[in-house]
Amino acid sequence: MHALKKSLLISLWFMFLTFPIMVIRVNTIEHTVIWRWNNLILIGIGSFVLSLIWPWALRRREASRAKDSTAQAQVHILDRLAANKNILRTVIVALLALFLAIPLLGTTYQTNILISFLLYVILGLGLNIIVGVAGLLFLGHAAFYAIGAYSYALLSQYFGLGFWLALPLGGLIAALAGLALAFPVLRLRGDYLAIVTLGFGEIVRLVLENWSSLTGGPSGVSNIPRPGLMGMQLDVAQANIYVYYIVLVMAMITIVAVARVKDSRIGRALQALREDEIACQAMGIDRVGVKLMAFSLGTAWAGFAGVIFAAKTTFINPASFTFFESAIILSIVVLGGMGSNLGVILGAAFLVLLPEYMRAFSEYRMILFATAMVLMMVFRPQGLIPARGRIYHVDDPDAHSSNGGQA
Amino acid sequence: MHAVLDVTAVSMNFGGLRALSEVDLQVHSGEIVALIGPNGAGKTTFFNCITSIYTPTEGQVWFTPQKGERTRINGMKPNLVTTLGMARTFQNIRLFKNMSVLENVMIARHCRTKAGIIGALFRPAAVPREEQEIVEQSYALLKYIGLHTYMNEQASSLPYGAQRRLEIARALATEPSLLLLDEPAAGMNPQETEALKHLVLKIRDEMDMAILLIEHDMSMVMSLAERIYVMEYGCLIAQGTPAEVSSDTRVIKAYLGEDAHA
Numbered sequence A: 001m002h003a004l005k006k007s008l009l010i011s012l013w014f015m016f017l018t019f020p021i022m023v024i025r026v027n028t029i030e031h032t033v034i035w036r037w038n039n040l041i042l043i044g045i046g047s048f049v050l051s052l053i054w055p056w057a058l059r060r061r062e063a064s065r066a067k068d069s070t071a072q073a074q075v076h077i078l079d080r081l082a083a084n085k086n087i088l089r090t091v092i093v094a095l096l097a098l099f100l101a102i103p104l105l106g107t108t109y110q111t112n113i114l115i116s117f118l119l120y121v122i123l124g125l126g127l128n129i130i131v132g133v134a135g136l137l138f139l140g141h142a143a144f145y146a147i148g149a150y151s152y153a154l155l156s157q158y159f160g161l162g163f164w165l166a167l168p169l170g171g172l173i174a175a176l177a178g179l180a181l182a183f184p185v186l187r188l189r190g191d192y193l194a195i196v197t198l199g200f201g202e203i204v205r206l207v208l209e210n211w212s213s214l215t216g217g218p219s220g221v222s223n224i225p226r227p228g229l230m231g232m233q234l235d236v237a238q239a240n241i242y243v244y245y246i247v248l249v250m251a252m253i254t255i256v257a258v259a260r261v262k263d264s265r266i267g268r269a270l271q272a273l274r275e276d277e278i279a280c281q282a283m284g285i286d287r288v289g290v291k292l293m294a295f296s297l298g299t300a301w302a303g304f305a306g307v308i309f310a311a312k313t314t315f316i317n318p319a320s321f322t323f324f325e326s327a328i329i330l331s332i333v334v335l336g337g338m339g340s341n342l343g344v345i346l347g348a349a350f351l352v353l354l355p356e357y358m359r360a361f362s363e364y365r366m367i368l369f370a371t372a373m374v375l376m377m378v379f380r381p382q383g384l385i386p387a388r389g390r391i392y393h394v395d396d397p398d399a400h401s402s403n404g405g406q407a
Numbered sequence B: 001m002h003a004v005l006d007v008t009a010v011s012m013n014f015g016g017l018r019a020l021s022e023v024d025l026q027v028h029s030g031e032i033v034a035l036i037g038p039n040g041a042g043k044t045t046f047f048n049c050i051t052s053i054y055t056p057t058e059g060q061v062w063f064t065p066q067k068g069e070r071t072r073i074n075g076m077k078p079n080l081v082t083t084l085g086m087a088r089t090f091q092n093i094r095l096f097k098n099m100s101v102l103e104n105v106m107i108a109r110h111c112r113t114k115a116g117i118i119g120a121l122f123r124p125a126a127v128p129r130e131e132q133e134i135v136e137q138s139y140a141l142l143k144y145i146g147l148h149t150y151m152n153e154q155a156s157s158l159p160y161g162a163q164r165r166l167e168i169a170r171a172l173a174t175e176p177s178l179l180l181l182d183e184p185a186a187g188m189n190p191q192e193t194e195a196l197k198h199l200v201l202k203i204r205d206e207m208d209m210a211i212l213l214i215e216h217d218m219s220m221v222m223s224l225a226e227r228i229y230v231m232e233y234g235c236l237i238a239q240g241t242p243a244e245v246s247s248d249t250r251v252i253k254a255y256l257g258e259d260a261h262a
């Protein structure tokens, strides 16, 4: 009863708050005022229901968390799915077959969407090394995406360099730029690092915009050649499909490479850096070296993605690489689950595919975005698929309990 | 018996605060030495100075690893000091909290292994072999310290006493010639403290290393240490065997004075 009264009050309050924007519409030309009363009713009902559900959902979450701590068996369904090797393998094979077949079955439009999805997977996985694994809050990823794209555009414009040469070069240039950024920010952490990297991103964009003699300024670079297939002349649709397969292979390489890095001596050093910088040094890890490694490893992938992006669109300008882009990539990592590769792929699917397929709601895109973020932070702050530590097995003849430890 | 650690006239200033003033201290190979003193005396600061977390304002720190030359280490990077052969634990436990118990020890093998980024990406045969070795050596250390059943648990989920022991295992994994323990018994119950005492002795005897230990538990200090240094307000006020130190009037005054406050 108390809850009902409270919800009623909340809905009244919301009706009052939104009254000026949702109900009154003033037509300044005809000097009439339209009263949209049905909007008021909708808002009232909506906020009433939401405010009823909200505390209930919070309580449910608290309850499930309490259960979690008492019995660890209560694992989220996503975690359980991700943990099962067989299911995982089947899903991967099925997805791979689907992804291989899509350009042959689907339309150019669909192929295009998937290309941008895969590009974001590459970008997200790269950023995941910096943010998720090494724990460095990094807000300038789009700058390195831009550096990769402009590397290819300018190298081909001025030196006639082909796509296949530009691809590794673009990655290398982006990695070097990552190093160049890393040196001055070695001592920074957390918010400070975020601000500096954000600034760096803007600097790169402004340079691209204003150095007109080299980069073409705000109008960008056009007529960037598409990748050639052994001298064959491809029409636009074919070239698109070809780019799709390139980016698919590149995404798979990224997935494998990032997983390998994470699960290596270097990867462990990166995680140690995230956990505790002083202890990390006291364990004999070179803090500076590892930080530089994190930056260059992460930004190199942005460079690769940039080259492919330039080759796909054949036209680039600085407007494609704004802070908004960095924010989306960061959201992919946070939403998917920091440090978790599978999570990043899901996050990319969520943030890139959903808006595309829900064009009907495109006006409300930012609202949906923000709502999704808030809901995530409240109900699943660790991301869709949180990073899980690796389970190690050691053959130890005189300790049977070793595998029995409840992991 | 050579001096593994030879500290001469080390001082440390934080702005106007003189946290250490002309401290001289030696640790010889195979020795267990204790550094004691009231709260805020500068003991942890001393550890931070010799492990290069801080750079001492004045003075010299010389370190002679088991198989190596006498090296001046003040001002050196902390990771290089560890690589030379000095390992430590922290008073305010600094484990890698979100990583597993085994991984905590594996990280400490970093300075004794060498797989780089190319190795990580292409995995030539030597790299998986090295990884396997890291896992096995780390597991062996966990077993030595008695934490192997928790190997896949998150480090932060361990009970307090176990976390302190894990810090020791992690320090041992760097293969030190000198082990620095900062209040290893803090927060432990009497049984755990007793077990810790045996562990420290066992490490010294079986692994052949020198140990320098900061500790407030006097029974532990008196039964473990061969020599004791006493510090107050950043100055050494006494040194010698447990018997000598416990009858020193200045030490008694320092400790009784502290008691009188409390």
Ligand SMILES: Nc1ncnc2c1ncn2[C@@H]1O[C@H](COP(=O)(O)OP(=O)(O)OP(=O)(O)O)[C@@H](O)[C@H]1O
Pocket: B014, B017, B019, B037, B038, B039, B040, B041, B042, B043, B044, B045, B046, B091
């Ligand atoms: N980074 C620092 N900056 C400024 N002052 C510091 C710093 N580190 C330590 N101090 C000061 O130096 C003095 C010695 O501190 P330290 O931590 O070395 O004492 P301690 O002997 O380890 O004490 P405890 O037994 O409580 O651990 C204290 O007064 C402390 O406030």
Ligand SMILES: [Mg+2]
Pocket: B043, B044, B045, B091
């Ligand atoms: Mg201390």
